[in-house]
Amino acid sequence: MVSFKLNGQRVSAESGATVLETARFYGVPIPTLCEMEGLTPFGGCRLCIVEVGEGEAAKLVTACTAPAQEGLRVRTASKRVIASRRMIVELLLASCPQSKVVQDLAAAMGVHQQRFRQEHEDCLLCGRCVRMCKEQMMSGAIGFQGRGGDRRISTPFDAKSDVCRRCGGCIYVCPACQLRCTFNDPERAVCGGCANLSPPCVGHGQFDDMQCYMDPCAACRIAGA
Amino acid sequence: MNTAEIQGIVAKHQGHPGEVLSILEDLQSRFSYLPEEALRFVAEKTGRPLRDLYGVATFYKMFSFRPRGKHLVSVCLGTACHVRRATLVAEEFEQKLAVKPGETTPDKQITLETVNCVGACALGPIVVVDGHYFPNVKRTTVQKILERTRNEGPRDDPNKDPRIFPVEVRCPRCNHTLMDPENPLEGHPSVRVTISFGANHGCLRLSSLYGSFTIACDFETPPDAVVHFFCPYCHAELLGATSCMECAAPMVPMVIEGGGIVQICSRYGCKGHLLDL
Numbered sequence: 001m002v003s004f005k006l007n008g009q010r011v012s013a014e015s016g017a018t019v020l021e022t023a024r025f026y027g028v029p030i031p032t033l034c035e036m037e038g039l040t041p042f043g044g045c046r047l048c049i050v051e052v053g054e055g056e057a058a059k060l061v062t063a064c065t066a067p068a069q070e071g072l073r074v075r076t077a078s079k080r081v082i083a084s085r086r087m088i089v090e091l092l093l094a095s096c097p098q099s100k101v102v103q104d105l106a107a108a109m110g111v112h113q114q115r116f117r118q119e120h121e122d123c124l125l126c127g128r129c130v131r132m133c134k135e136q137m138m139s140g141a142i143g144f145q146g147r148g149g150d151r152r153i154s155t156p157f158d159a160k161s162d163v164c165r166r167c168g169g170c171i172y173v174c175p176a177c178q179l180r181c182t183f184n185d186p187e188r189a190v191c192g193g194c195a196n197l198s199p200p201c202v203g204h205g206q207f208d209d210m211q212c213y214m215d216p217c218a219a220c221r222i223a224g225a
Numbered sequence: 226m227n228t229a230e231i232q233g234i235v236a237k238h239q240g241h242p243g244e245v246l247s248i249l250e251d252l253q254s255r256f257s258y259l260p261e262e263a264l265r266f267v268a269e270k271t272g273r274p275l276r277d278l279y280g281v282a283t284f285y286k287m288f289s290f291r292p293r294g295k296h297l298v299s300v301c302l303g304t305a306c307h308v309r310r311a312t313l314v315a316e317e318f319e320q321k322l323a324v325k326p327g328e329t330t331p332d333k334q335i336t337l338e339t340v341n342c343v344g345a346c347a348l349g350p351i352v353v354v355d356g357h358y359f360p361n362v363k364r365t366t367v368q369k370i371l372e373r374t375r376n377e378g379p380r381d382d383p384n385k386d387p388r389i390f391p392v393e394v395r396c397p398r399c400n401h402t403l404m405d406p407e408n409p410l411e412g413h414p415s416v417r418v419t420i421s422f423g424a425n426h427g428c429l430r431l432s433s434l435y436g437s438f439t440i441a442c443d444f445e446t447p448p449d450a451v452v453h454f455f456c457p458y459c460h461a462e463l464l465g466a467t468s469c470m471e472c473a474a475p476m477v478p479m480v481i482e483g484g485g486i487v488q489i490c491s492r493y494g495c496k497g498h499l500l501d502l
């Protein structure tokens with residue numbers, strides 16, 4: 001057991017727990033995106049940042065990867081944290097405005113607009129699908145590729161994967177494409193929950209702009225039936 | 226595809242830390258690209274998932290999935306070069322060669338690629354052709370670089386290559402020149418320093434061509450050993466305040482004739498270097 005201060009309150013946590021887990025246990029809300037129960041923490045989206053330390057030396061760290069340690073002083077809603085979080089969510093909005101998850105996060109923080117060049121990415125690079133595939137589906141068909149602006153998720157050589165089991169786990173956990181496959185007939189499709197204006201998989205080369213590795217796609221088959 | 230050859234490359238590095246990068250590097254230099262079958266083979270032999278190998282191979286710009294041409298032209302688009310309009314230089318190359326970055330001209334002569342910082346920011350925009358640095362490249366110099374490249378022999382031929390710039394260096398403490406015209410390396414006076422490693426002391430001569438890593442040494446030094454550098458005249462140790470960005474060994478500073486400092490890594494075999502003009 002370790003004990004530390006969370007927003008001025010003394011809290012205790014199992015050693016090995018993260019700051020995020022402790023905060024959740026005590027009911028302190030911290031927004032998250034790339035974090036997901038059952039998957040290893042990734043620290044990719046930076047949304048869960050909290051301030052650790054005092055005064056000048058205070059640092060912003062991601063709560064989902066920060067281990068709970070004796071004597072920490074954590075603030076989850078300081079001015080600095082709020083301002084940085086709003087900026088992060090604004091950037092997420094700028095790259096992936098169609099994601100319902102991002103929209104909800106932004107709305108909850110009172111961010112209704114973003115000031116950057118609007119893009120329409122299909123992927124937030126949160127890595128959930130990669131970890132899902134590897135850690136829960138025991139498959140490991142997809143991974144990160146490239147770097148910087150070219151970073152993306154795909155199968156090796158962008159080829160149809162011979163280890164993918166078509167379980168759909170990757171699509172299920174994706175905050176950008178959650179239930180978004182509307183095939184080419186949004187009216188009849190089972191999903192479309194995210195109200196994409198244009199179904200992303202129609203008119204694209206396979207795997208190009210969509211993150212769907214299932215071929216044939218289970219959802220489309222149901223929709224088409 | 227020569228399976229035995231790939232097998233040999235894998236066997237050479239297998240079990241060492243960082244084996245993946247070494248294997249990929251060797252494959253790249255052997256085939257001038259990473260063939261898909263080779264990567265699948267490596268995945269099978271090393272037990273690493275193909276998705277990770279592919280991730281690593283796409284992360285580093287030095288790897289390519291298509292065969293490269295005889296010459297490799299790398300335009301730096303790192304931050305420092307970018308703000309000096311390296312994008313215009315890259316565009317000019319694209320137009321002149323009629324290929325996009327990552328592509329090779331149809332005659333298989335020149336491959337164009339863009340890279341992110343080659344460590345000579347002060348001289349940007351930088352273009353590296355077959356390992357040699359062209360400083361301060363402008364739109365207008367592109368044509369010249371291409372003409373020279375086309376007329377040159379294949380890459381890795383620094384001797385016949387008038388394009389690289391030789392530097393003259395001095396000891397930062399006593400200001401004595403370190404150049405040794407008596408014992409040239411690659412046709413230029415070499416840089417002579419004294420080194421010590423363990424109980425060994427001796428003379429080390431370095432090529433004075435910036436971008437060349439040719440050296441001549443009195444005794445055998447194990448790879449990766451960090452050696453101490455001394456001025457052969459005032460015997461002061463050449464020891465910089467910074468450490469190598471690649472391997473964290475101390476850097477060895479030398480003053481460049483005409484202003485500036487060049488720093489090289491003190492680790493034997495490490496190619497880390499810094500140029501400050």
Ligand code: SF4
Pocket residue numbers: 132133134137139140141142163164165166167168169170171213214
């Ligand atoms: S559908 Fe394929 S890629 Fe997606 S989680 Fe399942 S095995 Fe992995």
Ligand code: SF4
Pocket residue numbers: 122123124125126127128129130153170173174175176177211
């Ligand atoms: S495809 Fe979806 S789950 Fe995978 S990294 Fe992109 S946004 Fe995250």
Ligand code: FES
Pocket residue numbers: 031032033034035042043044045046047048049062063064065
């Ligand atoms: S939830 Fe912690 S970085 Fe994404």
Ligand code: FES
Pocket residue numbers: 301302303304305306307341342343344345346347349350351
């Ligand atoms: S940015 Fe071009 S050499 Fe560093």
